[in-house]
Amino acid sequence: xxxxxxxxxxxxxxxxxxxxxxxxxxxxxxxxxxxxxxxxxxxxxxxxxxxxxxxxxxxxxxxxxxxxxxxxxxxxxxxxxxxxxxxxxxxxxxxxxxxxxxxxxxxxxxxxxxxxxxxxxxxxxxxxxxxxxxxxxxxxxxxxxxxxxxxxxx
Amino acid sequence: xxxxxxxxxxxxxxxxxxxxxxxxxxxxxxxxxxxxxxxxxxxxxxxxxxxxxxxxxxxxxxxxxxxxxxxxxxxxxxxxxxxxxxxxxxxxxxxxxxxxxxxxxxxxxxxxxxxxxxxxxxxxxxxxxxxxxxxxxxxxxxxxxxxxxxxxxxxxxxxxxxxxxxxxxxxxxxxxxxxxxxxxxxxxxxxxxxxxxxxxxxxxxxxxxxxxxxxxxxxxxxxxxxxxxxxxxxxxxxxxxxxxxxxxxxxxxxxxxxxxxxxxxxxxxxxxxxxxxxxxxxxxxxxxxxxxxxxxxx
Numbered sequence: 276x277x278x279x280x281x282x283x284x285x286x287x288x289x290x291x292x293x294x295x296x297x298x299x300x301x302x303x304x305x306x307x308x309x310x311x312x313x314x315x316x317x318x319x320x321x322x323x324x325x326x327x328x329x330x331x332x333x334x335x336x337x338x339x340x341x342x343x344x345x346x347x348x349x350x351x352x353x354x355x356x357x358x359x360x361x362x363x364x365x366x367x368x369x370x371x372x373x374x375x376x377x378x379x380x381x382x383x384x385x386x387x388x389x390x391x392x393x394x395x396x397x398x399x400x401x402x403x404x405x406x407x408x409x410x411x412x413x414x415x416x417x418x419x420x421x422x423x424x425x426x427x428x429x
Numbered sequence: 430x431x432x433x434x435x436x437x438x439x440x441x442x443x444x445x446x447x448x449x450x451x452x453x454x455x456x457x458x459x460x461x462x463x464x465x466x467x468x469x470x471x472x473x474x475x476x477x478x479x480x481x482x483x484x485x486x487x488x489x490x491x492x493x494x495x496x497x498x499x500x501x502x503x504x505x506x507x508x509x510x511x512x513x514x515x516x517x518x519x520x521x522x523x524x525x526x527x528x529x530x531x532x533x534x535x536x537x538x539x540x541x542x543x544x545x546x547x548x549x550x551x552x553x554x555x556x557x558x559x560x561x562x563x564x565x566x567x568x569x570x571x572x573x574x575x576x577x578x579x580x581x582x583x584x585x586x587x588x589x590x591x592x593x594x595x596x597x598x599x600x601x602x603x604x605x606x607x608x609x610x611x612x613x614x615x616x617x618x619x620x621x622x623x624x625x626x627x628x629x630x631x632x633x634x635x636x637x638x639x640x641x642x643x644x645x646x647x648x649x650x651x652x653x654x655x656x657x658x659x660x661x662x663x664x665x666x667x668x669x670x671x672x673x674x675x676x677x678x679x680x681x682x683x684x685x686x687x688x689x690x691x692x693x694x695x696x697x698x699x700x701x702x703x704x705x706x707x708x709x710x711x712x713x714x715x716x717x718x719x720x721x722x723x724x725x726x727x
Contacts, residue, residue: 392555394536398513399543414621417536418557419434421621 293319294345295363295370296338296353301326303356304336310352310429311345319343332359352385354378355411355424378408381416389426393418430721431542431549435560435599436625443567443603449716450568450709456492457711465719466495472525473499474517475552476508476532481685482552482562485710486529486718493715495722498524518544527722548721556590562684563596565713569706570643573680577601581640583609585665586647586690588618593684594647595622602626609635613663616653638667638675646683646690668692675700682706 299307304323308314313321319342329335345353350362354376364372382403388395394417395401402416411424456463471490475483483501490497508517514537521528522545530538531552538551553559570577582601584594588610598618601608608630610618623632638644646667654660666689667681675681683691683703695701 388536390535392533392535394514394532394534394540397534398515399540415536417539418555419436419536420557421619 288320288322288339289368290320290322290339290341290365291368293339293341293343293365295365296340296357297335297361297363298329298332299336299338299357299360300332301334301336304338306356306429307336307338307353307360310356311340311349313340313343317343348385350374350376351379351382352429355382355386355405355408355427356429358408378405380405382413386427386429388415388418388420389422389428390415390418390420393420431538431551432560432717432721433539433542433549433551434558435563435596436558438560438600438603440603443564443600446564446713446716446720447568447571449719450564450712451571453492453712453715453719454572454709457489457708457715460492462492462494464494465715466490466493466526466722469493469495469526469722470524471495471497471499471718471722472521472528473497473501473552474521474528474530474532475499475501476503476530476537477553478502479531479552481707481710482531482559483529485707486550486552486561486714489711489714489718492711493718495526495718499529514540515544522547527718550717550721553592556592556595558596559592559684560596560600561710561714561717562593563600564717565710566593566597566645566682566684566706567600568713569680569682569702569709572709573702573705574642578605580604580642581607581609582643582645583611583635583638583641584618584645584647585611585638587616587649587653588612588647589616590650590653591647594618594645597645598622598626598632602630604630606630608632609641611635611638611665613649613659615659616649616663638671638679640676642676642679644675644679644681646681646687648686648688648690664689666690666692667695669694672698672700 322339324337326334327337358378360376362374363370384400388401403413404416406412406414413422487497518541527548529550529552532554535555535557538549538554542549588594649663651660679700680702681700
């Protein structure tokens with residue numbers, strides 16, 4: 276049985292094919308969309324529910340994206356800002372796959388190293404080692420510089 | 430096997446290098462050529478200028494009976510024509526058994542190491558690391574102080590951008606030492622490096638050299654300052670007056686080149702060991718080359 280506190284999000288339209296991202300930390304939904312590259316030119320319907328009461332988290336955000344499935348690499352990109360999110364793949368109005376986001380130990384080609392004099396700015400693929408997920412602590416595998424959440428541009 | 434950073438080196442590796450360097454010291458002093466790496470070629474790729482590091486790696490290779498090819502002026506290479514590092518490494522791979530590389534771009538040696546099966550030695554990458562310097566610095570402590578454990582080592586100068594002190598911090602953290610930091614406020618040791626080592630070793634900022642067994646001076650570079658006055662305020666000089674405030678049995682080191690950090694009159698003081706330190710680069714690099722090139726043959 277669904278927690279009455281969480282029932283609000285059911286009021287939003289169900290999607291036929293696409294992705295529902297649940298348990299996004301409160302206030303992070305729009306950032307997650309930006310990281311996923313979903314902007315005003317996206318052809319499908321995007322529903323964003325913010326400040327949804329959650330028995331686990333107090334409040335959470337929920338994102339429903341019509342007509343778009345997420346690749347593992349995209350989920351990894353999102354993991355830093357929504358480390359406990361659940362990604363549901365929907366087909367024919369049914370959840371066919373459920374994936375709990377996990378912060379990977381390495382972010383390969385996901386975000387750029389912020390150091391302008393790092394080799395990966397001119398060649399190769401950026402590789403950031405996740406030394407700590409929360410708070411975020413990343414170390415570039417090449418230039419060895421260490422970064423927090425605020426240093427990273429998505 | 431590569432030597433890219435001291436951050437991930439094991440103490441066993443460090444101790445092995447120090448022990449081998451001890452064994453090579455006599456041959457290095459006698460300028461005697463051995464046959465350990467006979468028939469082997471080292472590529473010395475210096476995309477940035479170097480005097481000591483380049484020459485001591487070349488001398489070390491010659492002492493081991495090997496030879497070297499390379500360049501010290503990137504303007505004379507294809508890199509100046511826009512060749513990628515990846516292409517340079519793939520080409521050099523066909524010419525040598527190991528690569529020593531200095532580059533202004535941080536992480537370039539780590540990238541090179543991914544592109545080739547040959548051993549790659551980082552001879553300095555931007556403001557990041559200079560691991561062979563740290564190993565020769567430890568060897569200097571061992572030879573000149575007779576030990577590493579129990580020492581108070583003071584690092585002075587540009588600790589923010591100085592790659593030698595970054596590498597030395599990690600290398601020292603394997604020993605029972607006290608590390609003291611002396612720098613202008615704008616050139617402090619990066620917090621991330623202090624955080625990496627502070628569980629293993631004591632680190633504190635100091636305002637004088639009085640407690641140090643080892644004073645490790647580095648250059649404060651003009652180009653690091655937007656404000657000329659702040660630069661002037663940040664300069665320090667170890668001169669005769671300052672020597673009286675340093676322990677009588679301390680040693681003074683510098684990775685060189687020095688500018689104004691150590692006055693010429695200090696050279697005559699028995700505590701000045703920076704030229705010996707520079708010499709120790711040869712046996713230490715002999716040990717590194719033997720270990721890496723030898724290992725690549727297994």
